[in-house]
Amino acid sequence: MNHPVEILGFAREAAWLPWAVQYFFLIGISTAAFFLSLPGLVWRLPAWQGIGRRALLAALVCGLTAPVALLADLHQPGRFLNFYLHPNLGSWMAWGSFFIPLYLIGLLLYAWLCLRPQLAALAERGGQLSALYRRLAYGGHDSPGAIRAAAVVGALGALLILLYTGMEVMVVEARPLWHTPLLPLLFAVSAVSGGLGMVGLFEALIGQGAAAPLINRWQERSQWLTLGLLAAWLLLAVSGLAASPADALAAMRGSLGWLLSAAWLLGTTALTLWLARSRRDVLLWPALLALHGAWLVRWMVFMGGQNMPKMGASTHIYALSLSPDSVLGIVGMAGLCLTVYIILTSIIPWDDRAEA
Template sequence: MYTQIVETINVSREVAWLPWAVQYFFLIGLSYCGFLLSLPGIMFKRPSWGGISNLALAVAVICGISAPVALLADLHQPGRFLNFYLHFNPKSWMAWGAVFIPVYVGGLLLYGWLAWRPLLAKTGAQPTRYAPIARWLSLGGHESRTALGIAAVVTTIGAFLVALYTGAEVMVVASRPLWNTPLLPVQFVVTAMAGALGMVLIFNRMMSRPSTLIVQKASRWLALSQLCALLVGALWLVIALSGWSPVHSAALAEVAPAENWRLAAAWAVLATVITFLLAWKRPGSGLLIGLLALHSTWMMRWSIFIGGQEVPKTGAGYYSYQLPLGPEGLLGIVGTAGLWVFLFIALTSLLPLNQLGNTRQA
């Protein structure tokens, strides 16, 4: 009697978190950081922050509406979202996210409407095609500082909770050492701030008369965010090389042998350094700086989510991921971008970028 032995070398698995998830983490980061950038000029009325804050609020609103749509798409059917409420699990960060996201997005929309009521009234007074809609949305255009303050507090709490949730739900995955680090949520926030500032610079460049004040101030803050990103990355590498944390050392041991990971790390560092130098030394190149910042923000999330799932939990070698052309791949990315563009057109039809960027708070 003969015995046949079958040896399994490796089992290739499909990625569980699709590009939809990357888009969600990308957009929601831009949104809550854009909201935080809106506070100095809109809530605290810092004169030099007026234009930046209104453009940042536009970033926050557009990305804040787009992000949950990408998240629902990643669940494959909207009905699954209801299960977080019907069968709430307090031990799950995803379940808490189902609570935090509506609080943040709802507060953001209220805050944005209260902040832009006077500007909507100005649009409504002009002889334009969208004047009736703007006039109706403004509801008289009166400024209510008390209501705006309450909305700002609620949205700020929601923003911090969303930032905590989006980082923690990845950090708690102990089976993946690359994710299982408290530095990951910090890097999410730092790179998201860079992306939000980059989007502000792009919006400013799209104005008929770009503001040099916005370029200079946003570039300085962008340089600071890039410096923080480099420091957090250096701290992670020091901890991994020193052996102080077995998890960090295991994560480095998993990705260091792979040439594509070494190339991605070198490219990320180079892109961050170039963006930092341009933002600090040549802030006049606002469009290029903004595009580089958005590139770094997206690349970090793609590498962590998609690249991280290419590292097998068990077995040898790496899984290979190729971006599909359908809804779960390239078409999904294009669809989310299309939604973003539609929201951008709708918002700037009522509140043109020139009107937002040229705002000066008294």
């Protein structure tokens, strides 16, 4: 007796667009760069003081632009305001609406306290912006205690940001690629590698190459951790010890796109590791590859995870297009980051001579 088998397929557009990839990428880099600034600006370690300045710059550039991508992903400001008007404390996304202001307030206060002495020095030099520098400096005193207090607020906000950005994706049980405890760890570790990459890029742009060995040493460690987490996920998927990784791997089988994407991720990660380990004095290429890897992880998780069917048998391929939600949005966010970088570096010098 023949039994008919019905295969269902439901066509859906991606709910989380590339705006989400950019937000998670930028906010992760900002929090990682904030932590990288602490050894030089809070603990005053000589080897980290120059790196701390560029790390603070990276934290500000990415931290100030990331909320723009988040608001664009929500499509209208009213949706963001709804988190405060009708808070759902059972949702990680709703908690994120409180963690983001906490982190940004702590970051801006911390940055202002760290930069006050330099702003006062710039005011003393005179010039067209001397009055503005004098007002911003507000006396220009170096206040280590206040800097430490602001750093505690910023660190708390940064830790909560790293926690919620991983958890709000991990809790989605319907997406097998997302529902794994390794995902928050992978987001955090790749954010650190991306933060190191952004700091290394700024070091290269400003012409400060002396810190390359220290940055690459930490970059090497972050790449080893990334490879370890990817290997752990693959082990869980192949062994069947965890259902979601096994389901995700089953959905990937037979897909040339997933095979090429995985090979590219592993290859670029290994290349970043090799450059950071064997070319200690090189800044630019390890930095760019680390940034690419951090972005690629989020693209594969968000866009690739939505390609896998939640129910039925059909996949849902996302294709880039020349629209504000796609390529134009990605280019626009890159332009916004560049604009904020130009503004900050035009107003305040960030090299080691300025610190001296």
